Amino acid sequence: MTLVQTDEPAPPMRSDAIVRVRHVHKYFRRGSEQIDVLHDLSLDVPAGEFLALMGPSGSGKTTLLNLVAGLDTPSEGEVWVGDQLVSAMSESQLARWRTRHIGFIFQFYHLLPVLSAYENVELPLLLLPLSAAQRRRQVTTALELVGLSHRMRHRPGQLSGGQQQRVGIARAIVTDPTLIVADEPTGDLDARSAEEILDLLGELRRVLHKTIILVTHDPRAASRADRILHLEKGQLVEAGQSFGH
Amino acid sequence: MKFLMLIVRNVIRNPMRSILSVLVTIVLVFVVIVVWSVLSLLDYLTTEKSQNFRGMVTERWSIPSRLPFSYADPLSRGAARRPGDVVPTDSMTWQFYVSTFDKEKITRESLLFCVAVEPAKILTMMDGLDLLEGNDLDQLSKYVKALEEKRQGVILGRNHAVNLLQKTIFAPEEIIGKRINVTGLATFKGINLEFEVVGLFPPGRYDTLAAINREYYNNAYDAYQRTTGRPHPLAGANLNLVWLKVPDTNSFTRLAEQIENAPDFANPAVKCETAASGYSSFLGGFKDLIWGMRWLLAPACLFTILLVIANAISISVRERRQEMAVMKVLGFRPWQILALVLGESLLLGAGAGMLSAGGTYLVINVLMGGLKFPIAFFDRFLVPEAALWWGPSVGGFAALLGSLLPAWSARNVKAADVFAKIT
Numbered sequence: 001m002t003l004v005q006t007d008e009p010a011p012p013m014r015s016d017a018i019v020r021v022r023h024v025h026k027y028f029r030r031g032s033e034q035i036d037v038l039h040d041l042s043l044d045v046p047a048g049e050f051l052a053l054m055g056p057s058g059s060g061k062t063t064l065l066n067l068v069a070g071l072d073t074p075s076e077g078e079v080w081v082g083d084q085l086v087s088a089m090s091e092s093q094l095a096r097w098r099t100r101h102i103g104f105i106f107q108f109y110h111l112l113p114v115l116s117a118y119e120n121v122e123l124p125l126l127l128l129p130l131s132a133a134q135r136r137r138q139v140t141t142a143l144e145l146v147g148l149s150h151r152m153r154h155r156p157g158q159l160s161g162g163q164q165q166r167v168g169i170a171r172a173i174v175t176d177p178t179l180i181v182a183d184e185p186t187g188d189l190d191a192r193s194a195e196e197i198l199d200l201l202g203e204l205r206r207v208l209h210k211t212i213i214l215v216t217h218d219p220r221a222a223s224r225a226d227r228i229l230h231l232e233k234g235q236l237v238e239a240g241q242s243f244g245h
Numbered sequence: 246m247k248f249l250m251l252i253v254r255n256v257i258r259n260p261m262r263s264i265l266s267v268l269v270t271i272v273l274v275f276v277v278i279v280v281w282s283v284l285s286l287l288d289y290l291t292t293e294k295s296q297n298f299r300g301m302v303t304e305r306w307s308i309p310s311r312l313p314f315s316y317a318d319p320l321s322r323g324a325a326r327r328p329g330d331v332v333p334t335d336s337m338t339w340q341f342y343v344s345t346f347d348k349e350k351i352t353r354e355s356l357l358f359c360v361a362v363e364p365a366k367i368l369t370m371m372d373g374l375d376l377l378e379g380n381d382l383d384q385l386s387k388y389v390k391a392l393e394e395k396r397q398g399v400i401l402g403r404n405h406a407v408n409l410l411q412k413t414i415f416a417p418e419e420i421i422g423k424r425i426n427v428t429g430l431a432t433f434k435g436i437n438l439e440f441e442v443v444g445l446f447p448p449g450r451y452d453t454l455a456a457i458n459r460e461y462y463n464n465a466y467d468a469y470q471r472t473t474g475r476p477h478p479l480a481g482a483n484l485n486l487v488w489l490k491v492p493d494t495n496s497f498t499r500l501a502e503q504i505e506n507a508p509d510f511a512n513p514a515v516k517c518e519t520a521a522s523g524y525s526s527f528l529g530g531f532k533d534l535i536w537g538m539r540w541l542l543a544p545a546c547l548f549t550i551l552l553v554i555a556n557a558i559s560i561s562v563r564e565r566r567q568e569m570a571v572m573k574v575l576g577f578r579p580w581q582i583l584a585l586v587l588g589e590s591l592l593l594g595a596g597a598g599m600l601s602a603g604g605t606y607l608v609i610n611v612l613m614g615g616l617k618f619p620i621a622f623f624d625r626f627l628v629p630e631a632a633l634w635w636g637p638s639v640g641g642f643a644a645l646l647g648s649l650l651p652a653w654s655a656r657n658v659k660a661a662d663v664f665a666k667i668t
Contacts, residue, residue: 062664071574072661092578099576106664110571114254124575126247171575183664 018178018211019045019068024077024087026063026234037063038074039234050205050212052225059231061215062183068213069102069181070094082178099127103172103210105182109164111156111171117143118152121170128175142170146200162193169200173210180204180212186221198224248581252588259561263593266557270597271604273546273553274640278605279616280543281635282628286450287528287535290372290521298497298519299372300333302487302504305514311482312513314340314463320487320515323500324507331500333489337362337370340459341485342436344427346409354408357427359399359455361462364392367400370488372520373450381447388444396461398443399425402452403614406445418445432479436465449627452615488520547643550594555647558590562651569655570663583656590648591641598640602633 026038037060045051053061066072067079070086071094079087081101089097098104111120121142125135143149146166156164165185172180182201186194202224204210214225222228230237256263302320303310321336340361347355367389368382369375377385392398401409406420420442429436440457462483469477491497501517504510528535562569569582577585609616609628616626 063661066661066664069574071664072659092580095573095576095578097576098574102574104574106571110567112568112571114258115251122247123572127576127581 016046017044018047018082019043019213020078020080021064021068022078022080024064024067024074024079026060026067026072027075037234038067041077041234041236043229043236045211045213047211048205048209049227050202050225051214052222052228053213053215053231054217054219054222054228055231057217060234061231064231065181065183065213065215068179069104070098096127099124100175101178103175103177103180105165105168105172105180105185107184107187109156109161109168109188111164111167113156116153116155117148117159117167117170120156120167121152121174124171124175138174138176139170142174143167145173146170160193161189162196165189165193165197166200169197169204173204173208178211180210182212182214184216184218185214186216186218194218194221248585249588252585252592255561255565255585256589256592262557262560266553266593267597267600269553270550270594270640270644271601273550274598274601274636275605277543277546277639278602278628278632278635279609279626280538280546282609282616282632283626284535284539284543285629285631286626298491298494299370300489300491300497300500300517301520302489302515302517303485305505305516307513309341310485311479312484312486312515313481314484316510316515317484317487319507319509320504321489323489323491324504324509326507330503331491331496333491333500335366335369335490337366337488338459338484339486339488340462340483342429342438342457342462343431343433344429344436344438346425346427348428351430356430357405357455358453359457359462361457361459364389364456364458367392367456370490371451374447377447385444385447391443392456392458395441395443396458396464397439397441398458399440400444400446400456401442402446402454403448404452405455406442407614421445435469435473435477436479438462438465448614489517547639550640550643551647553647554590554594554644555651557593558586558644558648559651561589562586562655566655566658566663569658570660573658573660579656582658583652586652586655587645587648590644590652594644594647595637595641598636598638600636601640602636605636606630606632 021041021043024038024041025036027034027036029035041060041064043064053064055061063072067074067087068081070079070081070089074087077087078085084097084101086094086097111117112123115123118139121139122135125138130138139152140149143152146169148163148166148170151159151163156167159167165188168185172182180201185201186197189197198221201212201214205212205226212225214221216222304312317338321333321338323331323333323336325332342359342361344357344359345351345355346357367374368377368386374385388400392400401420406418409420409423409425421444422442424439424441426439427437429438438457438461446452446454446456466477466480466483470480489500491500497519504515504517572582572585573579606628616628
């Protein structure tokens with residue numbers, strides 16, 4: 001992992017980096033006012049790393065996460081994931097790319113209430129050219145991984161917050177994505193459920209060697225990561241402690 | 246398949262809203278179908294046909310048309326006098342006769358409106374009956390044969406049978422074989438006849454019309470003169486119109502010229518017009534009503550369906566912006582979100598339209614025996630079979646149109662913006 005101060009030239013690419021953010025600026029316009037959210041930010045995330053992004057509200061961590069996940073495009077600069085220049089893709093290309101390469105875990109789970117746990121996890125697979133049997137196999141595996149194979153017919157309303165988040169995680173990993181991004185995944189959970197979810201994320205990184213980027217306000221959650229980065233006013237300001245899980 | 250399942254689940258996720266939208270759509274599609282059923286028949290009658298062209302000869306300067314019966318034969322031959330003149334391929338004379346089968350209590354229900362005809366022409370010249378097939382044709386042929394054999398016979402419309410039997414429309418055939426006495430009304434006063442019911446017209450266009458044998462009817466005028474010692478006032482003017490059939494429009498133009506210029510028909514003078522033109526003239530008095538139905542009522546209903554569905558889908562999309570955003574995050578493309586929302590409204594609109602069309606067809610045609618809507622000489626209207634696809638089409642089209650904006654807004658949901666507002 002490399003932390004780059006904004007006034008310095010961009011660092012050389014790490015050969016094992018799966019995410020490469022280069023001189024990214026992101027600003028919004030509100031009337032005549034320009035609001036800078038990210039300012040000349042560069043960052044590498046090696047494959048298989050569990051990275052935590054911390055920072056105060058409005059520091060730009062969710063915006064950075066959205067750029068890496070292809071939910072938004074930078075005003076300037078480049079975002080690479082694997083060998084794909086994500087920042088240059090059209091909306092449709094991004095959608096197709098996200099299906100295969102990104103698993104997104106939300107703070108509020110965002111499961112579709114009309115679908116069962118099984119159907120929620122199956123949803124992204126509907127966009128891939130898979131047979132029903134292949135889909136069934138992948139969904140079952142994902143639900144087993146999160147320990148919810150016995151609840152697959154339940155609707156979100158019939159599950160606890162922790163269980164819903166597990167379904168959310170199963171949905172994020174079911175396509176076997178390159179990168180998992182999690183935006184405050186424990187923010188809506190009690191301490192015990194939060195611990196379980198963090199254990200699960202750790203397992204994904206350890207067992208499945210997934211690259212995970214976690215945005216959090218919670219130092220306990222961040223402490224599970226390999227490294228912690230702090231953002232302030234749209235810039236990376238310091239490298240955090242690596243716990244080396 | 247899974248996508249369809251998602252559409253269905255979304256439609257039924259708020260059952261009350263969906264049911265209300267469906268109910269409103271059913272009612273409005275019902276009104277549209279009824280209006281279009283009436284208009285489609287009137288359009289059919291007033292549209293010129295390119296083949297088997299039908300013309301109508303009536304008195305030129307007087308309404309109602311009253312021609313001497315001596316005109317019947319030459320007019321039926323198209324007034325052809327010279328070699329090369331156009332001769333109609335078929336013809337039919339109509340002599341109206343209005344009577345009541347309850348002279349003590351003359352009501353709309355006790356009226357019997359008859360046309361005296363040559364029985365065989367019923368099968369070849371009466372609009373709609375010339376298109377019968379299968380059992381319907383066999384049945385009517387049997388009745389027509391009976392009318393030829395029994396000069397006192399009458400083929401009744403279904404409404405007459407119901408009124409005479411004083412019961413529901415389910416068994417009007419019970420009237421066949423019964424004898425009825427009728428009393429002539431208005432200008433037909435003094436022409437009182439006795440009939441034996443030999444058959445019934447198929448349900449629909451001819452529910453309020455009866456056909457009698459013209460020989461029996463004309464003999465009644467002779468009998469009147471024998472009994473009273475003077476001719477009946479209508480005796481020399483009891484032919485009302487003559488229908489003529491020619492192969493095409495060109496033949497009709499020549500035939501009309503031939504008839505209108507014939508010296509034999511100078512007093513009273515005659516005019517020859519197309520059936521469509523004749524119907525149009527007849528419907529002239531109802532043109533404002535018909536215009537209102539066509540251009541105000543039906544469009545207003547369609548517009549209301551559009552608003553109802555647009556409202557329901559807009560609310561649904563607004564409530565589900567987060568879900569749309571999640572689907573986009575998962576990889577659903579903008580057009581797939583658009584298709585999802587359009588699919589939901591199409592399912593609502595087309596489903597409601599199909600229910601409405603099926604229900605309307607069943608209730609009006611089967612249970613009610615036609616929609617009572619007296620206009621010109623029509624009493625009831627049947628819902629055409631085509632309405633079975635009008636319903637889903639109207640409902641679906643209005644729903645699609647109404648959901649275009651909400652669907653476009655759903656398509657353009659920006660996941661990053663939606664989640665930025667939540668956190």
